[in-house]
Amino acid sequence: MAGNGNAGKAKTVSGKTATSKAVTGKTGAGTAGEAMAGGSTLEIRSDGTGNADILEAAAACFMEQGFSATSIDDVARRLGATKGRIYHYYASKTDLFFDVHREGMDRLFAAVETASAMPGTAGSRLARMLKAHALASMENHTYIAVVVQGVHMHRLAATTPAQRRTLDAVMDMRRRYERLFRSMLDTALEDGSAISESPSLTIKAALGAINWMSIWYRPKAGETAADREALAEQIVRPLRFGFEPRRG
Amino acid sequence: MAGNGNAGKAKTVSGKTATSKAVTGKTGAGTAGEAMAGGSTLEIRSDGTGNADILEAAAACFMEQGFSATSIDDVARRLGATKGRIYHYYASKTDLFFDVHREGMDRLFAAVETASAMPGTAGSRLARMLKAHALASMENHTYIAVVVQGVHMHRLAATTPAQRRTLDAVMDMRRRYERLFRSMLDTALEDGSAISESPSLTIKAALGAINWMSIWYRPKAGETAADREALAEQIVRPLRFGFEPRRG
DNA sequence: GGCTTACAACATACTCGGTAGTATGCATTT
DNA sequence: AAATGCATACTACCGAGTATGTTGTAAGCC
Numbered sequence: 001m002a003g004n005g006n007a008g009k010a011k012t013v014s015g016k017t018a019t020s021k022a023v024t025g026k027t028g029a030g031t032a033g034e035a036m037a038g039g040s041t042l043e044i045r046s047d048g049t050g051n052a053d054i055l056e057a058a059a060a061c062f063m064e065q066g067f068s069a070t071s072i073d074d075v076a077r078r079l080g081a082t083k084g085r086i087y088h089y090y091a092s093k094t095d096l097f098f099d100v101h102r103e104g105m106d107r108l109f110a111a112v113e114t115a116s117a118m119p120g121t122a123g124s125r126l127a128r129m130l131k132a133h134a135l136a137s138m139e140n141h142t143y144i145a146v147v148v149q150g151v152h153m154h155r156l157a158a159t160t161p162a163q164r165r166t167l168d169a170v171m172d173m174r175r176r177y178e179r180l181f182r183s184m185l186d187t188a189l190e191d192g193s194a195i196s197e198s199p200s201l202t203i204k205a206a207l208g209a210i211n212w213m214s215i216w217y218r219p220k221a222g223e224t225a226a227d228r229e230a231l232a233e234q235i236v237r238p239l240r241f242g243f244e245p246r247r248g
Numbered sequence: 249m250a251g252n253g254n255a256g257k258a259k260t261v262s263g264k265t266a267t268s269k270a271v272t273g274k275t276g277a278g279t280a281g282e283a284m285a286g287g288s289t290l291e292i293r294s295d296g297t298g299n300a301d302i303l304e305a306a307a308a309c310f311m312e313q314g315f316s317a318t319s320i321d322d323v324a325r326r327l328g329a330t331k332g333r334i335y336h337y338y339a340s341k342t343d344l345f346f347d348v349h350r351e352g353m354d355r356l357f358a359a360v361e362t363a364s365a366m367p368g369t370a371g372s373r374l375a376r377m378l379k380a381h382a383l384a385s386m387e388n389h390t391y392i393a394v395v396v397q398g399v400h401m402h403r404l405a406a407t408t409p410a411q412r413r414t415l416d417a418v419m420d421m422r423r424r425y426e427r428l429f430r431s432m433l434d435t436a437l438e439d440g441s442a443i444s445e446s447p448s449l450t451i452k453a454a455l456g457a458i459n460w461m462s463i464w465y466r467p468k469a470g471e472t473a474a475d476r477e478a479l480a481e482q483i484v485r486p487l488r489f490g491f492e493p494r495r496g
Numbered sequence: 497g498g499c500t501t502a503c504a505a506c507a508t509a510c511t512c513g514g515t516a517g518t519a520t521g522c523a524t525t526t
Numbered sequence: 527a528a529a530t531g532c533a534t535a536c537t538a539c540c541g542a543g544t545a546t547g548t549t550g551t552a553a554g555c556c
Contacts, residue, residue, distance in 0.1 A: 066400065068317040071515055083517085084533050093516070123492060151463050152314065185491070194491045201479070202486040208460025209453040209487075215399050216452065231449070238450040239457075242490035243433070243442045244371060319541055331543085332507050341542070 051089055051099075053079060056142070059100045063145035067097055067153075098166055101150045104143030105173050111136035112180060123193030126184045127240055133181075134210045134232035138217055145214045150174075181207060206239045299337055299347075301327060304390070307348045311393035315345055315401075346414055349398045352391030353421050359384035360428060371441030374432045375488055381429075382458045382480035386465060393462045398422075429455060454487045 057078040061070040072093055076082050090096040115132035118125055137144045150170060182203050188194035196202040213235065220227070305326040309318040320341055324330050338344040363380035366373055385392045398418060430451050436442035444450040461483065468475070 066314065066316060068314060072517090073515075082533055085531075087517075088531060091517095126491070188491075192493060195489075195493045196491055197485060198482045201482045202491055204460070204464060205457040205483055205486045206491070208463070209457040211463075212452070212456025212460055215456075215459075234446045234449045235453055237445060238453045238487070238490070240490045240492045241443075242486070242488045243374070243436075243444055243450055243454070244488045245440060245443045246494055320543085321541075330507055333505075335543075336505060339543095 054086060054089060054096070055100055055103055058096050059104075059142040059146055062097060062100060062149065063142045067093075067149060072096075092160075092163075094160075094163060095166075097146065097150075097153075098170060100143060100146045101170055102173070104140060104147040105170070105177065107140050107143065108133065108136050108147070108177060109173075112177070116180065116184060121193035122184055122188035122191055126181065126188055126194060127236055129181060129184060130206055130210060130239065131232045131236045133207070134213065134235050135228060137210060137213055138219070138228045138231065141214060141217060141219065144211075148211060148214045178203065178207065209239055210235060302334060302337060302344070303348055303351055306344050307352075307390040307394055310345060310348060310397065311390045315341075315397060320344075340408075340411075342408075342411060343414075345394065345398075345401075346418060348391060348394045349418055350421070352388060352395040353418070353425065355388050355391065356381065356384050356395070356425060357421075360425070364428065364432060369441035370432055370436035370439055374429065374436055374442060375484055377429060377432060378454055378458060378487065379480045379484045381455070382461065382483050383476060385458060385461055386467070386476045386479065389462060389465060389467065392459075396459060396462045426451065426455065457487055458483060 054075070058070075058075045061074050061078060064070075065074070070093075072083050072086055075096070076086055079085065086096065090099065111132045112129050115128040116125060118128050120128070151174070153167065153170075182199065185194060185196065185199050185203055189196060189199060217231075302323070306318075306323045309323050309326060312318075313322070318341075320331050320334055323344070324334055327333065334344065338347065359380045360377050363376040364373060366376050368376070399422070401415065401418075430447065433442060433444065433447050433451055437444060437447060465479075
């Protein structure tokens, strides 16, 4: 029963001893301990028609009220639906949250990896990545707000058994993401296109400055892509050059 | 009844139509619209013997689990006490949260205002303030984690009537705090001890980078004051000089 | 200095609304 | 006719706030 090849419809489940719907590892026979890129341990429906709306509504609710203050009924209400619809796709509120988180991370990865493949010195590529990160954070700010919240989810959802696994996968995703920036900085340090006394903290400072946008940034009415572009540029500039005047 | 000079014991209350304990504005007859530094609209006991422990426990719980996931019983359990003790001093969970928030802001103000009074160019004083902010954030990281959460409290606790006032006071405190940095940067821009194309975003980036520490920073076992000093220095440095190499 | 009174500083016991999760019903599609 | 894609109805529990009881202690009185 568990592990049949039916890849058409898999409810997002985490733990539980239930009989029919407990499907923890789905895509093929995943050996425990795998950490594939992009595909976490939890899974959604294949065609994202129904879920996209749910994800969108959930992301908005989680952003506005936070995880625990958001009720499933809140999400359903925003959808113009009821709990039944949500629980048809997700086994628990936590699973829903993690799926929003995963979606957000996916979008970040896509944006930043594209930027990292651009030509130029490692230093300028790092700047591009930071700008891409800022831009993606603005364009998907509801999802990214959830991603930010997810950092705190260390002990919170550690209740269910295999739910812990999905959380580990999410945490791993975060680490890999930060490593993307870190390794680019290391390259830049080697070829002299960047300087840093403590690369780890330099990255944390830069990413922190941008992630903090999820606190204060809200899209203005009539905001254009050019506006966001300018904003991203202006938030990255002080990180590149600092506020100390340059002489020479 | 309301507004008597009894400054010895005032329960922290926000709204409510209750008879005996509704004391919203206490220190003298505060005209509505005042924005005094340090003294918010809500108030605690004068001698902080009993509350200090409550604040400490509450800050720890709020940091670990967040506001809405923390129950009053959680705080009481950490205190080795019961609800009764907490509700003896605070009228609601929200009031408790705001008091932790206020305490955190008070400590930040104290640290940064001291730093801003130091000699040197405006640019170097700004750097000192940022470092002081980082240091205070580490030394009071439980409280500061609550302060960070407080940013999201816009719509959340807007339920009770006069509770809204205390929230406004808190928000005002935050703005004044950021303005401390902003005006110092403006001074530095005038005398040429700092550069910035967009002062507002430069401040947001710098403060964001440091505030983000409340996400990843946790005191190590056996950590010394010198360790924190070094950490503060290393987090501020990239903000001053950037990661782009300086020529000349 | 004893006695009482009153209040502070809690603990205990209870209410009651909200919420996660479940069970089931029902229409539509395949 | 079987499964999908929901909605409706129900349960069980947790948690905020309240009401009330209990103990220590300082104050007033003689």
